[in-house]
Amino acid sequence: MAEKILAGRAAGPARAKHEVDVKVDQVVLVRDPRRALAEGVAAGLKKASPEVSIAYDTVCVRDPSSPAPLATEALSHGLSVARAGAGFPAPVHLERFGSPARLAVTDEPRLAALGGVGMLTWAVPPAALGHALARGRVKLRPPRSIQVQLTGKLRPFVGARDVAFEWIRRDLAGIVQRVVASSESPVVLEFGGPGARFLSVAERAILCAVAPQVGAVGALFGSDERTEVFLRDERRSKAHRSLAPDAGAPFEEVVSLDLGAVDPLVRNVGSASSTGSIVPVRELAGKPVSQVLLGGDTGSTLRELFVVATLLKSKRVPKGLDFLLAAPSRQMLEVLAESGALADLIATGARLVEPDPRIATGLLYPPPGPGLSLTTCEPEGPANVVVASAETLAYAVATGKIGDPRAFKRPVRVTVPRVLPTDDVFVSR
Incomplete structure (x- = not known):
């Protein structure tokens, strides 16, 4: 091709x-x-x-x-x-x-x-x-x-x-x-x-x-x-x-x-390997998490954001965990807001952060200690984070620690809106 x-x-x-x-x-x-x-x-x-x-x-x-x-x-x-x-x-x-x-x-x-x-x-x-x-x-x-x-x-x-x-x-x-x-x-x-x-x-x-x-x-x-x-x-x-x-x-x-x-996997970017250690999520199960970053550059699809909002509905962020939401695009943010999914995530305890490219470099919102930092976004430069899928992040927010998202047991069904906002307000031509 x-x-x-x-x-x-x-x-x-x-x-x-x-x-x-x-x-x-x-x-x-x-x-x-x-x-x-x-x-x-x-x-x-x-x-x-x-x-x-x-x-x-x-x-x-x-x-x-x-x-x-x-x-x-x-x-x-x-x-x-x-x-x-x-x-x-x-x-x-x-x-x-x-x-x-x-x-x-x-x-x-x-x-x-x-x-x-x-x-x-x-x-x-x-x-x-x-x-x-x-x-x-x-x-x-x-x-x-x-x-x-x-x-x-x-x-x-x-x-x-x-x-x-x-x-x-x-x-x-x-x-x-x-x-x-x-x-x-x-x-x-x-x-x-x-x-x-x-x-x-x-x-x-x-x-x-x-x-x-x-x-x-x-x-x-x-x-x-x-x-x-x-x-x-x-x-x-x-x-x-x-x-x-x-x-x-x-x-x-x-x-x-x-x-x-394929099983749920995680990539430990802070490992000694040049590409990071990729292991099944069960090998890190039980490790405490202090920060979760959902979204980012090519980190999550719109459907995955809806799935996370549904899985976490009526739940609350554990004490000592920062839950950050960086919507990949303004269009996705609008769709989440219009559907009510954004309100559900905020009610869970999510902090809405701007889509700044320095999130990937760790210059903004650096990983806190002592727990692990989970993200769906591939980091740049030296960073001690664990990259995982959106469902794995949802489990971490729900429990405060890493675990296999299949522990939720019942898959959720979500409907992604087909009518999308296409007004490019922030694109100057």
């Missing part, structure tokens, strides 16, 4: 070992928008060329040392700007701009999550981003693909985060490294198989977000009926394009996983 996306945009053979000049559909600036803009101006930028060019200026809590908002500078060059309060870049872009069978270049590896909607994202240096803004093209080395076959169906209280952990635990990184070494090309993960159709676009995004962690440049799901329904709910039906691998398409490796065999 990655080859098909690049083939219609490349000025040369899409499987060549040398770099080819490729047309870009979207440019997404997150980590250092000013530097990319400066590179674009140096390359002759007047007005951004790609069909979507957007800068995320999402620092919500500013201090005197923080740079001024970049809205005026970016808007003058034809870029849209997502301002503070819009949400974390990956889930916001998935909802409002993610489009199947398109190519986006960015400075944020976490945007690999956009592969859940069938969009290939590629992290490139600031100079390449500036050239893409000015000329609408960038030079990339065509990737090789690893097919990830999914079978079966997720069991109750097992989430997409657990599946992502299972792939890391099975050394998907080793397979990627072997293909990179043998082909001397970057690698894209392509998810497929009968189990993929049971996953929502948001769950697919969580799986695609694992790509940078295993050394892949990106990840892709095909664009199917689920994708079309997702775009229709976002009132962006015109963005839909079909995307599927051709019969007999060449893959460097094929790996498979039965979704029904």
Whole structure:
């Protein structure tokens, strides 16, 4: 699928070992928008060329040392700007701009999550981003693909985060490294198989977000009926394009996983291992928890937030535990508020915090002691936290300690609203 996306945009053979000049559909600036803009101006930028060019200026809590908002500078060059309060870049872009069978270049590896909607994202240096803004093209080395076959169906209280952990635990990184070494090309993960159709676009995004962690440049799901329904709910039906691998398409490796065999897992980021120790949640059962952070960047789906609100209804946060809620996007926050689920979470004892990117780095709301800190968001930099699924976090809030969420015994049934708020109040065009 990655080859098909690049083939219609490349000025040369899409499987060549040398770099080819490729047309870009979207440019997404997150980590250092000013530097990319400066590179674009140096390359002759007047007005951004790609069909979507957007800068995320999402620092919500500013201090005197923080740079001024970049809205005026970016808007003058034809870029849209997502301002503070819009949400974390990956889930916001998935909802409002993610489009199947398109190519986006960015400075944020976490945007690999956009592969859940069938969009290939590629992290490139600031100079390449500036050239893409000015000329609408960038030079990339065509990737090789690893097919990830999914079978079966997720069991109750097992989430997409657990599946992502299972792939890391099975050394998907080793397979990627072997293909990179043998082909001397970057690698894209392509998810497929009968189990993929049971996953929502948001769950697919969580799986695609694992790509940078295993050394892949990106990840892709095909664009199917689920994708079309997702775009229709976002009132962006015109963005839909079909995307599927051709019969007999060449893959460097094929790996498979039965979704029904995955158990609830946790990742102890503070362990000595470079990737963190991934173990079944039962191995940490009974350990006290002092902080829980629900949400974050590609941390939880809207359905999972509803599940947590239902599981915790009429319960209260234990003494000594901080329950933080960082809604991934403003759209999700609005839906939670309109449905009453947000009121239920607040009644439980949740503290609503702003979607500031420094939450992932630990600069805001650092883990307190002496208990463990649980989060659904993958941290950046040194952090002593445990990453887990939303259902595992719900169990921790209910009991004050880590435990297997299957102890709830009775799965909850939730209905996620299909009518979603699509007014981009915090996106300036």
